Amino acid sequence: MIDENNDVGRPPYIKTMEDSKTVEALAVAGVKQSLIADIIKISEPTLRKNFRKELDTSKARANAIISQALFKKAKDGNVVAQIFWLKTQAGWKEKNALELTGKDGDKLFSEERQLIEIRKIFDEIDFSKSKNITEAPIMVQDSESETDNT
DSSP states (O other), X not given: OOOTTOOOSOOOOOOOHHHHHHHHHHHHTTOOHHHHHHHHTSOHHHHHHHSHHHHHHHHHHHHHHHHHHHHHHHHTTOHHHHHHHHHHHSOOOOOOOOOOBOGGGOBSSOHHHHHXXXXXXXXXXXXXXXXXXXXXXXXXXXXXXXXXXX
């Protein structure tokens, strides 16, 4: 015989404002949902069911606050903030390139000249002999030519 008045299991979770603020703060900080659930002492499905809004929007709200502060700094003349904003929001990129030029800014070698130089190098290599380039060379020291630096 089953007694219908005998409730088995955990009591239902009742959401509190304190838990809501805790979930929001932890979500903003990037804490995993499994750990947030452990801290609140509820299951992950219960966390997602009761705190869906906090989980979905807290990080976006925090990003909005930080980006507003960054934008204000950039507007007020902070060069670092301006550069960061332009790189992340305006698609600006830095180019680190070294350009070698010859006399009067001319190219050092034409494409044709580069190919000729590459051919010369390949002609000097004896490809018929296999060589393991991963082996370290054997170093032999001549003890008679060494000097004592003590």
